[in-house]
Amino acid sequence: DTAVSQTPKYLVTQMGNDKSIKCEQNLGHDTMYWYKQDSKKFLKIMFSYNNKELIINETVPNRFSPKSPDKAHLNLHINSLELGDSAVYFCASSPGTKADTQYFGPGTRLTVL
Amino acid sequence: RKEVEQDPGPFNVPEGATVAFNCTYSNSASQSFFWYRQDCRKEPKLLMSVYSSGNEDGRFTAQLNRASQYISLLIRDSKLSDSATYLCVVKPFNAGGTSYGKLTFGQGTILTVHP
Numbered sequence: 001d002t003a004v005s006q007t008p009k010y011l012v013t014q015m016g017n018d019k020s021i022k023c024e025q026n027l028g029h030d031t032m033y034w035y036k037q038d039s040k041k042f043l044k045i046m047f048s049y050n051n052k053e054l055i056i057n058e059t060v061p062n063r064f065s066p067k068s069p070d071k072a073h074l075n076l077h078i079n080s081l082e083l084g085d086s087a088v089y090f091c092a093s094s095p096g097t098k099a100d101t102q103y104f105g106p107g108t109r110l111t112v113l
Numbered sequence: 114r115k116e117v118e119q120d121p122g123p124f125n126v127p128e129g130a131t132v133a134f135n136c137t138y139s140n141s142a143s144q145s146f147f148w149y150r151q152d153c154r155k156e157p158k159l160l161m162s163v164y165s166s167g168n169e170d171g172r173f174t175a176q177l178n179r180a181s182q183y184i185s186l187l188i189r190d191s192k193l194s195d196s197a198t199y200l201c202v203v204k205p206f207n208a209g210g211t212s213y214g215k216l217t218f219g220q221g222t223i224l225t226v227h228p
Contacts, residue, residue: 041198043157043218056215090156100145100204102216104156 003027004105006091012111013081020077021108023091031055032074033092033102034066043090049074050097081112114139116217119201123223130191134222136184136201145204146177148186150197151221157200160186191226198223 004025013019025032033056034046048056049068063079074091091105119136126132138146146163161168163175163184174187184201201219 040220042220043200045215045217048215100147100162101159104158106156 004091004093004103006089006105006108008108009106010109010111012113014113015081015083017081018077018079019081019110020075021089021091021110023074023076023105025072025091025093025103025105027093027095027103028072029093029103030071030096031094031099032068032071033094034074034076035090035092035104037088037090037107039087047074047076048097055097078110081110083112086110086112115219116140116205117201117203117219119199119219120222122221123225125225125227126191128191128193128226128228130226131187131189132191132224133188134186134199134201134224136186136219138182138184138201138203138217140203140205140217141179141182143182143203143205146175146184147202147204147216148173148175148184149200149202149218151200152197157218160199188224191224193226193228196224196226 007022031050033048035043037043046060047066052068065077068074088107088109090107092102094102117138148160149157150160151157161170163177167176172189176185198221200221203217
């Protein structure tokens with residue numbers, strides 16, 4: 001039983017394209033996150049939603065737009081992809097904003113050519 | 114200065130060795146501290162939380178020194194399966210007094226345990 005799932009697992013695309021990554025959690029958690037892990041392995045938070053409401057929006061280009069249709073789903077849409085967007089994108093969830101443990105999805109490896 | 118800094122590594126140790134990782138953080142108002150483990154091409158997973166009094170989980174011991182803003186992880190009797198990247202993670206306060214769940218990760222220390 002997958003707790004936090006992401007699709008697709010791999011995404012290879014050309015510069016300038018628009019793409020989406022989907023995330024779903026079946027843990028009943030209220031809070032979901034998107035993180036980016038670059039080639040130097042730094043994991044940085046991008047966005048967080050709590051009960052479908054945006055609560056964290058780090059300094060991320062506005063080409064990145066998260067959407068939470070319900071609290072079990074948090075999708076990430078990226079417009080006009082650039083080479084520098086190549087990274088692994090991890091979705092995570094937690095029972096709430098005060099919970100210490102976050103559960104990560106398997107990651108989506110995005111390669112922009 | 115990075116918010117969370119770790120030993121650069123990599124560490125290559127034989128099975129059975131004891132190895133220690135260090136980490137410093139810059140935000141003195143940080144709230145919670147953790148060690149996560151990330152296997153190659155996998156997602157990070159919580160290894161253990163770090164408490165002020167220090168805590169142990171089997172072969173793993175974590176220490177926190179708030180005055181020095183320093184966190185450590187000690188692994189005793191290393192196993193081949195301990196090979197992974199160990200991420201030091203801090204949960205800071207924001208200006209409003211809550212962190213909204215934001216975790217700040219160090220860049221990780223790679224550990225390879227060999228036979």
